[in-house]
Amino acid sequence: MNESTPRKRLSREESQAQTRARLIDTAQQLFVTNGYGGTSIRDIADRAGYSQGAFYSNFASKEEVLLELLRGHMEAEGAQLSKILDSEGHAPEQIFEELQTWAATLNHDADWCMMSIELQLHANRSPTFATKYQAVWDAHRGRLGGVVGKLFAALGRTPPADPEELAAAFMALTHGLALQSMGARPDPSGRLILVFLRGLIASAGLASVTR
Amino acid sequence: MNESTPRKRLSREESQAQTRARLIDTAQQLFVTNGYGGTSIRDIADRAGYSQGAFYSNFASKEEVLLELLRGHMEAEGAQLSKILDSEGHAPEQIFEELQTWAATLNHDADWCMMSIELQLHANRSPTFATKYQAVWDAHRGRLGGVVGKLFAALGRTPPADPEELAAAFMALTHGLALQSMGARPDPSGRLILVFLRGLIASAGLASVTR
Amino acid sequence: MNESTPRKRLSREESQAQTRARLIDTAQQLFVTNGYGGTSIRDIADRAGYSQGAFYSNFASKEEVLLELLRGHMEAEGAQLSKILDSEGHAPEQIFEELQTWAATLNHDADWCMMSIELQLHANRSPTFATKYQAVWDAHRGRLGGVVGKLFAALGRTPPADPEELAAAFMALTHGLALQSMGARPDPSGRLILVFLRGLIASAGLASVTR
Amino acid sequence: MNESTPRKRLSREESQAQTRARLIDTAQQLFVTNGYGGTSIRDIADRAGYSQGAFYSNFASKEEVLLELLRGHMEAEGAQLSKILDSEGHAPEQIFEELQTWAATLNHDADWCMMSIELQLHANRSPTFATKYQAVWDAHRGRLGGVVGKLFAALGRTPPADPEELAAAFMALTHGLALQSMGARPDPSGRLILVFLRGLIASAGLASVTR
DNA sequence: CATGAATGAGGGTTCATTCAT
DNA sequence: AATGAATGAACCCTCATTCAT
CATH class of the missing domain: 1.10.10.60 (Homeodomain-like)
Incomplete structure (x- = not known):
C-alpha cells in the first residue's frame, strides 16, 4: 500500500x-x-x-455507454465554447475569429454529429432512453443558449429569438450539415455556420441598454 | 397482354x-x-x-424499398419546388411569402424529414445506395439553389455564400430541427427557419452588378 | 388435389x-x-x-409447447376416467376393478406427474402463464370432480367433501407420490391411491336419496 | 485461535x-x-x-446450500415429530388431536413444503444430491411411519397398508396440496388431509391380534 | 405471383464460476 | 475471508432470406 x-x-x-x-x-x-x-x-x-x-x-446496457459517450462529448463542447466567450475583455472581432477556429474543428467532428443524429432518433423511439437523453440534451442546450446570449450581449444586440432556441437551431444546422457531407471534402459546414451566425447578428436590433 | x-x-x-x-x-x-x-x-x-x-x-431486398421511397421523395420535392420556381415574374415579397408558406408546411412534414434522414443515414453506410441517393440529392440541391439565387437577385443583393450551399444549409437546418422536435409542441421550426433566412438577407451586401 | x-x-x-x-x-x-x-x-x-x-x-414460446402438452395429457386422462365411470350398468366392484387397472397405469406416468409439478411451480411464479394454466387446470379439476361425484353416486354414498376438492386432493396425492418415487421400483403409488379411495368411501355416509 | x-x-x-x-x-x-x-x-x-x-x-456450489437447507429441513421435521412421538401413553383421541394440530400448521408451512418440493425435484436430477437426500427422507419416513403405526395400534385397528407407505402418502398429499394452493385462500389442505385420515381409519379392519 | 415454414446467423442478456487482489 | 471484474458458455428470441408448394 x-x-x-x-x-x-x-x-x-x-x-x-x-x-x-x-x-x-x-x-x-x-x-x-x-x-x-x-x-x-x-x-x-x-x-x-x-x-x-x-x-x-x-x-448495464448498450444505451448506457452511449449516454456516457454523449455526456462527455457535450460537456467538452460546452467547455470549449465557454472558454471562447467567457474571456470578458474580448473585442467582437476577436470573438468571431475564435468562433471561426472552433467552427473549423466541427469539420472533424462530423462523425460525432452522425452519432448525435442516431441518438436523437433512438431517443424519439425509446421512451426509457428519451428521459435520460433529454437530461443530457437540455443541459447542453442550456449551456449553448448561455453562450449565444453572451455573444449577443457582448455585441450590444438583441437576439432575434430565444437564445436557447437559436442554440438548438445551430445544433440542428450543424447536425444536418454533417449528415449531408459525410465523406464530401472539403466540408463547408464550419464556414456556413458562421455565415448564418453573421446573418443573425446583422438582423439583430441594437440592444436598448446602452453599452 | x-x-x-x-x-x-x-x-x-x-x-x-x-x-x-x-x-x-x-x-x-x-x-x-x-x-x-x-x-x-x-x-x-x-x-x-x-x-x-x-x-x-x-x-429484392429491404434496400430496394428504400430506393423506391427515394424516387417518390424526389418527385414530391421536385413538384414542390416547381411551384415556387415557375412563378417567373414574381416580386421579392411574393417569393418571400411563398417561402414562408413552404416553411410552414415543414411543420406538418416532419414525416418526410424523418424519412429523408433515414435515407441519408443509410446512404452514408451503403455505397451502392449512396450513388443513387447522391444523384437525387444533387438535383434537388441544384433546384433549391436556383430558388435561393433568384430570391437574392430579386432583392438586389449578393448572397453571402454559394446559393446551392445556402440551400443545402437550409435543408440541413430543416432536417435537424425536425429531428429535435419530433413530438414536441409547439414546434418552432418554421419560425426559426425564417429568422435565419432574414438574417442571411440582412447580412447580404447590395449587389454591385445591376444585370 | x-x-x-x-x-x-x-x-x-x-x-x-x-x-x-x-x-x-x-x-x-x-x-x-x-x-x-x-x-x-x-x-x-x-x-x-x-x-x-x-x-x-x-x-410462440417455450410456455406454449408446455401448455399444448399439458392440455393433451389432461384431456386424455379425463377421457380415460370418464370411460370407466360412464358405463351406467357397472356394479361397484367392477368400477373398482377398472379403477385399479387405471391406477396401475399411473405408475408409468410418473414422468408426467413430475412435469405437472414443474408446471404448477412455474405457474405459481409466472403470472402470464398462471392464467392460461389455470384454465387447463380448472377444466381438468372439473372433469375429475364429475368422475368422483359419479362414483359416490353409483355407490349410493355422500362424498365426505366437495367432489372437486377430493379430485384435486387425489391429483395432489398422485403428484406428490410421483415426486417421491422417481426411480424407486416397484412404485406403490397406484395401490396407495386406491387404499385412500376405499377409505374415503368407507367413511362416507349413505346418501339420503334411495337408490 | x-x-x-x-x-x-x-x-x-x-x-x-x-x-x-x-x-x-x-x-x-x-x-x-x-x-x-x-x-x-x-x-x-x-x-x-x-x-x-x-x-x-x-x-462450493449452489447445490451445497441446498444440502445445508436439507440439513435444516431434517432437524426441523425431526423436532416436529418428536413432540408427537414422545407422548407415549397418549390416548387415541389425543394422538388424533395432535395430528390435527400438526395438519393445521401445514397451512402456514407452505414455504417448507415448497422447499421440500424443490429439494425432491433437485434430487431427482442430481445423483450426487439424491443419495444424501434419500437418507434424510428415509429417516423421516420411518419416524412418521412409527407415528402412523402407533395411531392405528392405539385405535385397535389394522392399517390398510404399510404404515411407512401411508406416512409417505400423507407427505405426498400434503406437498401436492401445498403446491396447488400456493396463494389460494382459503386453503383447504388441512381439512382435506384429515378427511383422508378419517377415511383410512374408517376402512381399517379391527386388529385381530390383541398384542 | 404469392405463400409461409424453415434456415442460420446474430442479437442482447444472464449465469456459475474463477482468480488476482 | 472476502472482493467483484472478468470469463465463456448458454439462453431466449428476431431477422433477412430461401424455396418447395
Whole structure:
C-alpha cells in the first residue's frame, strides 16, 4: 500500500478503469463507423479484447455507454465554447475569429454529429432512453443558449429569438450539415455556420441598454 | 397482354402494382415510426396484409424499398419546388411569402424529414445506395439553389455564400430541427427557419452588378 | 388435389404438421428428462433435427409447447376416467376393478406427474402463464370432480367433501407420490391411491336419496 | 485461535458463521420464491449483502446450500415429530388431536413444503444430491411411519397398508396440496388431509391380534 | 405471383464460476 | 475471508432470406 515499486500499482481499480475506458473507446469507434444500431455488444467486447460479460460488468446496457459517450462529448463542447466567450475583455472581432477556429474543428467532428443524429432518433423511439437523453440534451442546450446570449450581449444586440432556441437551431444546422457531407471534402459546414451566425447578428436590433 | 376478355383484364398486373404500392406505403410508415433498422420485412409484409414472400416477389431486398421511397421523395420535392420556381415574374415579397408558406408546411412534414434522414443515414453506410441517393440529392440541391439565387437577385443583393450551399444549409437546418422536435409542441421550426433566412438577407451586401 | 398418387401428397400442411408433432414429441421427452427449466429451445430444436427458428415458426414460446402438452395429457386422462365411470350398468366392484387397472397405469406416468409439478411451480411464479394454466387446470379439476361425484353416486354414498376438492386432493396425492418415487421400483403409488379411495368411501355416509 | 485479547475473540469464526447463516437464510427465501433454478448466486449474495466471492468462500456450489437447507429441513421435521412421538401413553383421541394440530400448521408451512418440493425435484436430477437426500427422507419416513403405526395400534385397528407407505402418502398429499394452493385462500389442505385420515381409519379392519 | 415454414446467423442478456487482489 | 471484474458458455428470441408448394 505504500509506494516502493513504481510499476503495476493500483492494479485493481486501475485495471478496472482501463477496461472501462477501452470499452468506451471501442464503442465510440464502432458507433461512429457502423452506427448505434449497427454495432453489437459482441462487436464492442471482441474488438476491445474482452468478453461480453466484461461489458456487462461495466455497463448495464448498450444505451448506457452511449449516454456516457454523449455526456462527455457535450460537456467538452460546452467547455470549449465557454472558454471562447467567457474571456470578458474580448473585442467582437476577436470573438468571431475564435468562433471561426472552433467552427473549423466541427469539420472533424462530423462523425460525432452522425452519432448525435442516431441518438436523437433512438431517443424519439425509446421512451426509457428519451428521459435520460433529454437530461443530457437540455443541459447542453442550456449551456449553448448561455453562450449565444453572451455573444449577443457582448455585441450590444438583441437576439432575434430565444437564445436557447437559436442554440438548438445551430445544433440542428450543424447536425444536418454533417449528415449531408459525410465523406464530401472539403466540408463547408464550419464556414456556413458562421455565415448564418453573421446573418443573425446583422438582423439583430441594437440592444436598448446602452453599452 | 393482348385483350380478349373485356373485364378484369389488367387484373394481374394491376393487382401486382397494388401489392407493390401497399408495401411501399407501409414500409414508409414503419421506417418513419421505427426507423430503417427497426423495421423488419415481416413487419412490413404483415402490416400491409401480405406474406413475406410477397415482399420478395416485389423487391429484392429491404434496400430496394428504400430506393423506391427515394424516387417518390424526389418527385414530391421536385413538384414542390416547381411551384415556387415557375412563378417567373414574381416580386421579392411574393417569393418571400411563398417561402414562408413552404416553411410552414415543414411543420406538418416532419414525416418526410424523418424519412429523408433515414435515407441519408443509410446512404452514408451503403455505397451502392449512396450513388443513387447522391444523384437525387444533387438535383434537388441544384433546384433549391436556383430558388435561393433568384430570391437574392430579386432583392438586389449578393448572397453571402454559394446559393446551392445556402440551400443545402437550409435543408440541413430543416432536417435537424425536425429531428429535435419530433413530438414536441409547439414546434418552432418554421419560425426559426425564417429568422435565419432574414438574417442571411440582412447580412447580404447590395449587389454591385445591376444585370 | 384429387387423389391419384398415393405418396407425397398434402406435402405442405402435412410436413408442417409433422414438424410440429416432432417438436412436441421431442419437447415432451426433454421436459420429462431434464425438466422444463432444464430444457432449452436449442435442445428441443436440435434433437428434433430442426433449427431454433423452426421452433418459433410453430410456437410462440417455450410456455406454449408446455401448455399444448399439458392440455393433451389432461384431456386424455379425463377421457380415460370418464370411460370407466360412464358405463351406467357397472356394479361397484367392477368400477373398482377398472379403477385399479387405471391406477396401475399411473405408475408409468410418473414422468408426467413430475412435469405437472414443474408446471404448477412455474405457474405459481409466472403470472402470464398462471392464467392460461389455470384454465387447463380448472377444466381438468372439473372433469375429475364429475368422475368422483359419479362414483359416490353409483355407490349410493355422500362424498365426505366437495367432489372437486377430493379430485384435486387425489391429483395432489398422485403428484406428490410421483415426486417421491422417481426411480424407486416397484412404485406403490397406484395401490396407495386406491387404499385412500376405499377409505374415503368407507367413511362416507349413505346418501339420503334411495337408490 | 488462542486467546489473548478478551474482547471480540471469536470474531473471525463468528462472523464467518454469521455470513454463512445469512447466506443460507437468504437462499431459502429465494428458492421458495423463485425456485432453485430461478435463483442465481448473484441474487443470493446481493440480497444477503455480500459479494459473490463471499458465497464461494462458504459454499462450493449452489447445490451445497441446498444440502445445508436439507440439513435444516431434517432437524426441523425431526423436532416436529418428536413432540408427537414422545407422548407415549397418549390416548387415541389425543394422538388424533395432535395430528390435527400438526395438519393445521401445514397451512402456514407452505414455504417448507415448497422447499421440500424443490429439494425432491433437485434430487431427482442430481445423483450426487439424491443419495444424501434419500437418507434424510428415509429417516423421516420411518419416524412418521412409527407415528402412523402407533395411531392405528392405539385405535385397535389394522392399517390398510404399510404404515411407512401411508406416512409417505400423507407427505405426498400434503406437498401436492401445498403446491396447488400456493396463494389460494382459503386453503383447504388441512381439512382435506384429515378427511383422508378419517377415511383410512374408517376402512381399517379391527386388529385381530390383541398384542 | 404469392405463400409461409424453415434456415442460420446474430442479437442482447444472464449465469456459475474463477482468480488476482 | 472476502472482493467483484472478468470469463465463456448458454439462453431466449428476431431477422433477412430461401424455396418447395
